[in-house]
Amino acid sequence: MKLSDLKKDDRAIIKKINADKALKQRLSSFGVGKGAELSVETYSIGKKTYEIIVNDTMIALRDEEAKKIEVEKIHE
Amino acid sequence: MNKIKIVLAGQPNVGKSMLINSMSGLHNLKVGNFSGVTVEKTEVQFNYKNYSIEMVDLPGTYSIEGFSLEEKVALKYLLHEEYDVIINVLDSTHMQRNLLLTLELLNLNKKMVVALNMADEAKEEGIEIDIKQLEKILGVPVVLVSAKSKEGIDELLSKTIEVAKSSKRRESNIVYSDAIEEEILQLTEFFEKKKFKIDDLSPREIAIRLLFEDKELYKKLHEEPIMMELQPRLIAGLEHIYTHHETKDIKEVKADEYRAIAYGIKIEMIKCNTKRPKNKDTTRKLDDILIHKYFGIPIFLFLMWGLFQLTFELGAVPMDWIDSGFGVFGDMIGSFIPNEGLRSLIVDGIIAGVGAVVMFLPNIIILYIGIALLETTGYMSRVAFLLDGFFHKFGLHGKSFIPLVTGFGCTVPAYMATRTLKSEKDRLITLFILGFMSCGARLPVYVLFAGAFFGAEKAGNVIFIIYISGALLGLVMAKILRLFVFKGEDEPFVMEMPKYRLPSFKLIWHTVYGNAMGYLKKAGTFILMASILIWFASNYPKQPKLKQEYQVKIEQVKNQESKIALENELKLKSLENSYLGKIGKATEPFFAPLGFDWKMAVALETGLAAKEVVVSTLGVLYAVGDNVDEGSSSLINELKANVPFASAMAFIVFVMIYLPCLAASMVFAKEAGGYKYLAYLFIFTTVTAWIFSFITYRVLV
Numbered sequence: 001m002k003l004s005d006l007k008k009d010d011r012a013i014i015k016k017i018n019a020d021k022a023l024k025q026r027l028s029s030f031g032v033g034k035g036a037e038l039s040v041e042t043y044s045i046g047k048k049t050y051e052i053i054v055n056d057t058m059i060a061l062r063d064e065e066a067k068k069i070e071v072e073k074i075h076e
Numbered sequence: 077m078n079k080i081k082i083v084l085a086g087q088p089n090v091g092k093s094m095l096i097n098s099m100s101g102l103h104n105l106k107v108g109n110f111s112g113v114t115v116e117k118t119e120v121q122f123n124y125k126n127y128s129i130e131m132v133d134l135p136g137t138y139s140i141e142g143f144s145l146e147e148k149v150a151l152k153y154l155l156h157e158e159y160d161v162i163i164n165v166l167d168s169t170h171m172q173r174n175l176l177l178t179l180e181l182l183n184l185n186k187k188m189v190v191a192l193n194m195a196d197e198a199k200e201e202g203i204e205i206d207i208k209q210l211e212k213i214l215g216v217p218v219v220l221v222s223a224k225s226k227e228g229i230d231e232l233l234s235k236t237i238e239v240a241k242s243s244k245r246r247e248s249n250i251v252y253s254d255a256i257e258e259e260i261l262q263l264t265e266f267f268e269k270k271k272f273k274i275d276d277l278s279p280r281e282i283a284i285r286l287l288f289e290d291k292e293l294y295k296k297l298h299e300e301p302i303m304m305e306l307q308p309r310l311i312a313g314l315e316h317i318y319t320h321h322e323t324k325d326i327k328e329v330k331a332d333e334y335r336a337i338a339y340g341i342k343i344e345m346i347k348c349n350t351k352r353p354k355n356k357d358t359t360r361k362l363d364d365i366l367i368h369k370y371f372g373i374p375i376f377l378f379l380m381w382g383l384f385q386l387t388f389e390l391g392a393v394p395m396d397w398i399d400s401g402f403g404v405f406g407d408m409i410g411s412f413i414p415n416e417g418l419r420s421l422i423v424d425g426i427i428a429g430v431g432a433v434v435m436f437l438p439n440i441i442i443l444y445i446g447i448a449l450l451e452t453t454g455y456m457s458r459v460a461f462l463l464d465g466f467f468h469k470f471g472l473h474g475k476s477f478i479p480l481v482t483g484f485g486c487t488v489p490a491y492m493a494t495r496t497l498k499s500e501k502d503r504l505i506t507l508f509i510l511g512f513m514s515c516g517a518r519l520p521v522y523v524l525f526a527g528a529f530f531g532a533e534k535a536g537n538v539i540f541i542i543y544i545s546g547a548l549l550g551l552v553m554a555k556i557l558r559l560f561v562f563k564g565e566d567e568p569f570v571m572e573m574p575k576y577r578l579p580s581f582k583l584i585w586h587t588v589y590g591n592a593m594g595y596l597k598k599a600g601t602f603i604l605m606a607s608i609l610i611w612f613a614s615n616y617p618k619q620p621k622l623k624q625e626y627q628v629k630i631e632q633v634k635n636q637e638s639k640i641a642l643e644n645e646l647k648l649k650s651l652e653n654s655y656l657g658k659i660g661k662a663t664e665p666f667f668a669p670l671g672f673d674w675k676m677a678v679a680l681e682t683g684l685a686a687k688e689v690v691v692s693t694l695g696v697l698y699a700v701g702d703n704v705d706e707g708s709s710s711l712i713n714e715l716k717a718n719v720p721f722a723s724a725m726a727f728i729v730f731v732m733i734y735l736p737c738l739a740a741s742m743v744f745a746k747e748a749g750g751y752k753y754l755a756y757l758f759i760f761t762t763v764t765a766w767i768f769s770f771i772t773y774r775v776l777v
Contacts, residue, residue: 021327023568028331029139030570031173036335041360045369048465049474051573055172055342058359058573060461062468065568 001073003038004047004066011039012071019068027069031055038071077123080240081130081158085150086165087177088136089574091193094223094583095165096120096133099233124233132159135495138173138572140180141327145495154184155292160240162188163232168198168205168220169575171346175338178214182248183288185281188216189236195220195227202349209345215248224580247278252333255320259313260284266309272302286310287317289326359576366455372462383446384540387519391439392532395523398438402431421611429607429692432711433599436520436688441592443516447485448587454574456481464569470551471558473497474569476506480550483513484543485591487740490515491747501562505554507748511736511761512550514543516595517687521731524691528715529724546732553764599688606689610682610696613656622649651697670730670769671723671777680730686737722776726769733765 006012014036017024027033031054041051041058050066052059086092100122118133134153135146154162164181166174171192178190192198192205211218217235221228251257263283274282274296285293287310297303314326321329366372406427413419450456456478464474475497483490490510497503514522522542526535626646630639651657652674659681660674667677675697683690691711698714715724735741735758745754 019568021325023570024328025139025141025331026568026570028328028335029141029176030572031176031335031338032570033331033335035332042363042367042369044367044372044462044465046465048468049461049569051363051367051461055170057170057173058363058575060457060464060474060569060571060573062464062474062569065570 001071002067003040003050003052003069003071004063006040006071006073008040008042011037011074011076013037013074014069015072016070017068018070019065023065023068027065030059031057032059032069037074077128078126078241079128079130080237081160082132082236082240083154083157083159083162084131084133084165085140085154085162085177085181086136086193087138087167087174089572090136090165090167090170090174091223092133092136092165093118094580095191095193095221096131097583098223098226098229100129100131124237127237129233137177139177144497154181154186160187161236162186163191163236164188165191165193168192168194169201169203171205172338172342175341176334179250179334179337182214182216182250183285183290185245185275185277185285187239187242187245189232189239190214190216190218191228191232192218192220193223196222196225204347204349206345206347210341213249213341213345215246245276247281250337252284253320253336255317256287256329256333259287259316263287263309263313266306270302270305274300287313287326288330362576363458363573367458367461372458376459376462381540383443384543385536387439387442387446387539389536391436391442394438395435398435399431402427402434406431417615420615421608424696425607425611426604428695429610430599430604432692432695433520433603433688434596436523436691437592437595439519439523440516440595441588443519444485444588444591445584447481448584449579450481452577452579452583454576457571457573460571461573467551468569470555471505472551472554473499473502473506475571476502479506479510480513480547483510483515485516487511487513487515487736488743491740491743494747499564501558501564504748504753505557505562507744507753508557508757508760509550509554511740511757512546512553512733514546514732515687515736515740517737518731520688520691521683522728524694524712524715525724525728528712528719529721542728542732549733549764549768602686603688603692606682606685607692607696610656610689610693613659614651614654614696616654619650619653622646622653656697669773670726670766671720671773672727672730673719673723676719676723676727680727680734683731684735684738686739687731690731720777722773725776726773729772730765730769733761733768735761 001012003012014032014034016034017027017032019027024033032038036054038052038054041053043050047063047066050061050063052061084092084096096118100120120131120133122129122131132153134150137144137147137150140147140151140154162181162184164178166178181188190210192207198205205220207218207220217239219228219232219235221232223229252260260280260283263286264279267279267282272279272282274293277285282293286297286306297306317326317329318324321332323329366375368375406423409427410419410423413422450459459481460474460477463477467474467476476494479490479493482493487510490513491507494503494506494510497506519539522539523535526538526542530538623646626642626649630642633639633642652661656678657674660678663677663681664672664674667680672680675694678697679690679693682693694715695711698711698718719727736744741754741757744757745751748754748757
């Protein structure tokens, strides 16, 4: 499952990031990496841009990036 | 006096700039809530106790591993510049993420102090941090501070001085995962046995940096004989680590380790007593509205529209005062100067020229307040979120929005703000279209023409339309540039959305004050000089023959009206034969298809120096008709009487598009990477401006 498949208010654990070094590094410096927990706060029309929360930090990313993040949804 | 040099490093939005303010007592720093506002290196010098302290503020970066230009700048400075101590600033309410940078900084093995900023907010949110434990782990002093309430500032300064003056650096006690610790241990033992030393590093520190493939250290070790024996051990060690981490990329391993350590510190040393911090809830609630799927963009547009309305409506009041004030002042001064030439220079040249520029100070102040508000509240990054989808279609990055909006204030900082964009192509596209975002200095031209041709009630709307069409044109041009000139990959869009904060009036005041003073300074120096030059060029060479000729004619006619008509004819003729007139006449053919007379042509040419000069040039050039009608001496009325509507509109379009001022052009050349690009920009903007002005004129005429 990918981050882009999640819905609003879904929570998930990051499993893998399929990106180049630069993007991986960038995401990691925000705390977005393997094992981190995220929740989807909101997205814009047509899921073009996402707002997610990782470790109390709100992060915006594009659908292209969201498709590169593999997650496992947490079922409550 | 003892000198100490401090470097301030921290992630964006940790209140670094505000902390400098509180520490130094100086108030000349710009603080923003948006990622990467402090692009430029800022330096402050102040005295504390017996020490002369020099402080350098590095750009806020999430990491120093080199993703953006700012990160490269920061890392280069940290590695290669001379300084005594680093202060690493963290936001106490976002420790876990902020620690990632701290861990990177610790690996540089420099003297360091950690400042946990926003301690007051952390207290409010019920966050408790075990300072002693944290100090033990990091091996550096940790101080709780609040830049806002000035709590802990003294302690931070004295601890920093203490560390800077100490002869020995302490080592950190960070523990990595088992596989890495095993390898560190093996290498450490090897170095100890060999009694190997380099710089002031301990064997463990050398081991860690080698395992993490620290380029600088490898460079230094390159010619050491120990490298022979070291290499196989390192290769085996790395292989072992790779197997454990299921990757061959040591950077990824490092990042994973740092994240795990930061998480560990959070779990062990940071307690959060309340379940849901109040502040965060406010942010979420506000975000529900402000970045709402459908309402977000209309709200944003409404806010921008309101800002422009306010700029004009509210600014018009003091504008009139200043305008008439300068008029009265000029007349008063003029009556004291017997010499005609000198009087003309001072009243018509200097006072009229500078007055025409100072008049727009209120508008500029209001606009800057608006932009500072967007920046400090955190709304700016929401706008980037809202607009990225839209911007992306035009080949721009959501982050380009920051320079673009800054461009509405002044193009110079806007050009510099493009450094937040990592991809060279994104940067260049943004640089090239920034000029289309009408800067504050173009505003006087618009206000003048909108006021003259649409009246005060409609002027606000007209100016809004001008700004929007400039921006839209910029977007279209961006797409064209992306498709035909700068083809290539897009930069990923990953951006922090900072918490909403109430604007700090002190900070807004300082930003606005600084910009307003800068504007006045420009009026007092650059524009003063330009006014004198333009006055000279419009009054010389003198034509005594022409004057004599007309004086005879004037004496011959008896009718008062024809006398005045002849006097005006003389003035116009003299002007046409002046240096300025000659330049204007020479270039008139180029501008003639756009409906500009030579006066407008000259105004555009002098405007290359600074856009405010367009207005002051028009002021000087149209002042010739002063005596035609006693009741209408203002420039607005002169323009209304002398310039056809279609030409005026074409003129606005030309001003909207053509090259920004000299100062901005210089910055552009520097940021884009050479004067070659400035030449491209000149051709690009002039051709575009000409074509669009031509269309405007032909449609309206």
